[in-house]
Amino acid sequence: MSIGILKPTEKRARLVGFLLLGAFGLFLVAGGMSIPFLFESFSIKYKFGFHRALLRSGKVIGIVAGVLLFLQLVLVSRLGALNRWVGMDQLVQWHRKNGIFLAFLALSHPLFIFGPEDIQTLPISWEFWPEVVGALLLMGLFYMVASGLLKTWLAFPFHLWMRAHRFGGGFLILAFFVHLLFSSESFEEGLPRLAGLVLALASIVLLLWRHLPFFRPLSRWAVSGVFPAGVQTTQLVLSSEEKKKFLFFPGQFVFLQFFDSEISSEAHPFTVASAPTSNQLEFFIGSHGDWTSQLKRVKAGDAVRVEGPYGRFSYLVLSDERPLLFIAGGVGVTPMLSMLRFLKENYGKRRVRLVWSVRTPHHLFCVSELSRFQESMDGFSMHLLFSHGLGGRRLDQEALSQFVEEFLDAEVFLCGPPPMMRDVGRILVDLGIGKRRIYTEVFGF
Ligand SMILES: Cc1cc2nc3c(=O)[nH]c(=O)nc-3n(C[C@H](O)[C@H](O)[C@H](O)COP(=O)(O)OP(=O)(O)OC[C@H]3O[C@@H](n4cnc5c(N)ncnc54)[C@H](O)[C@@H]3O)c2cc1C
Known part of the structure; x- marks a missing residue:
């Protein structure tokens, strides 16, 4: 589609x-x-x-x-x-x-x-x-x-x-x-x-x-909901009264700017977690600093300016139909969520695997939705790792070799905290995945 x-x-x-x-x-x-x-x-x-x-x-x-x-x-x-x-x-x-x-x-x-x-x-x-x-x-x-x-x-x-x-x-x-x-x-x-x-x-x-x-690609949206989602993460849902559809590739990001909210009006980049086919824009925003921790003050009905879409972190920019391996750390799963939601609606014969590492089970969000994808998409599998607590497991060589084994020919999308991305990237190359097939998105400029 x-x-x-x-x-x-x-x-x-x-x-x-x-x-x-x-x-x-x-x-x-x-x-x-x-x-x-x-x-x-x-x-x-x-x-x-x-x-x-x-x-x-x-x-x-x-x-x-x-x-x-x-x-x-x-x-x-x-x-x-x-x-x-x-x-x-x-x-x-x-x-x-x-x-x-x-x-x-x-x-x-x-x-x-x-x-x-x-x-x-x-x-x-x-x-x-x-x-x-x-x-x-x-x-x-x-x-x-x-x-x-x-x-x-x-x-x-x-x-x-x-x-x-x-x-x-x-x-x-x-x-x-x-x-x-x-x-x-x-x-x-x-x-x-x-x-x-x-x-x-x-x-x-x-x-x-x-x-x-x-001159900029701006559109006006309104907040339709702000909800807690996992530890220190907020789900933000926007809807638009404009008839025109907002076009983007799953995995792309936009800049959000609030004007009449109790939050400062500077623009911040966030990946759209919803699929391009949805009428709403959904975001999962971790509390990383002064602006993101104020997000709770945003109310339904507040106006939001959306600038974008930007970025190339999407399987849709690739011409090959190789299997897809998504590796995410924490809130870095947002581009994968958008891609998986879109893949679910336009599912072909592709093999897709999500490996998601979070601190504890309390840091997960949308996990029941993702689990359901395993039932409707034959080739989709999901693996969750918890880095903290009893039996905590990191994305190290041993864990990755297990998940990557059947995906050595895959296009890999990697997003998470920079140290994790650096380590995982190095291990993937050691395991035999070509550097050119590893795509990364860093959540900061
Ligand atoms: C392409 C992209 C996609 C992102 N998607 C998500 C997402 O889906 N979910 C999520 O939780 N976070 C996402 N982020 C990160 C998010 O933008 C920052 O965490 C947020 O802007 C931090 O703002 P702060 O004032 O709370 O923290 P601060 O402490 O002020 O900033 C923390 C870091 O965030 C980055 N940052 C802050 N403000 C800006 C800005 N205006 N423009 C560019 N970078 C900035 C900087 O690298 C900074 O060092 C994304 C970032 C980028 C670049």
Whole structure:
């Protein structure tokens, strides 16, 4: 059965997305790097030998750092096709790595420029305001990288860090273009200036795209129920008055935002646990921190804004019809629930196994529904593991080899706490499951 206009994307989609983004980035980088050669500024023209090479390198480095900064924005602008092809988790990973690389690249830019220009101190005066903007930009970049890397260690509240990171990122992009267009001779006129202005305009459009609700895939829902589900987990059910069906792949996630509830209005990502064929959206939300522990205050009738769907953690994005092995830890079972509910309605001849590890039996939810699936789906089996209490059992090599034995040819979907995912992933590879057939979803960016 199809789920509307969404077409399952192929395994190759991630590669296509990567190649397209890479080609776009290379085009910008190559174009930018050619500017100090094709449009020689006076400062380059009147330098010779080593100084000339240094100055030109400094300009090339600055331009490449600027292009990478622009790509930072592209990566987190939640552009529909890019998210569908590559997946938001992968894009966020690239954003993180690219940010660190570009900060160090940007640091070498003034060092290369200052040497041949014989500038020994920072030119701090009104006359040199574009250079001062550049210095602030560099400091801002390092602040962003350091705060991102150290946020957990410094126990920064995530929502405050995220807000500061977003605003900071926007200001850094704008500061870059001010610095480029007002301090660099190469960008004073002609094609380089036009290219700089076009990229600045594209950045403003992306910032508006990312922040103005008008452009985002939003829909309005209302809370129809909030119930306790297992220890420290809340079941949230939403219904919509809109006639239009909400289309998603089972396993995808959305951002939820409450406006008129007694809970803060920041957006948080959660996987839809219901099947795409249901008229309601159902979520199981663990109390992980300040926002999720306030969820009890939400009442039936409260308005919710849903943004999405996002993500590629779904068997529907795969073209193969291999058996499916779902391995979940705790509330990481939510994408599996959605996939199993959808599979139950569209059940073929596929072999499916769920291995779900929770702390104690009290941490389970929806377990009677899942048990019933075993009766209606011939090829479905479920195994529960309790890690705590008497006879507690972990997802170690011994346990996994038992569950994986008949599923060595399966596509594996793995979701749970990061340490568990790391250990299980390693064991699965040792047991002979190819890395390329293990799909993971991390519940955090
Ligand atoms: C793709 C995805 C799907 C998820 N699905 C589920 C689910 O089905 N059930 C469930 O219980 N949890 C799910 N989560 C985790 C959930 O989003 C976080 O636990 C929740 O946002 C924590 O917020 P907090 O303020 O209570 O905790 P905090 O202590 O503020 O945050 C704990 C961690 O959650 C992540 N986080 C917090 N706020 C955000 C945000 N606004 N955007 C992105 N990440 C954030 C960060 O990694 C942070 O370190 C999912 C997360 C992601 C990324």
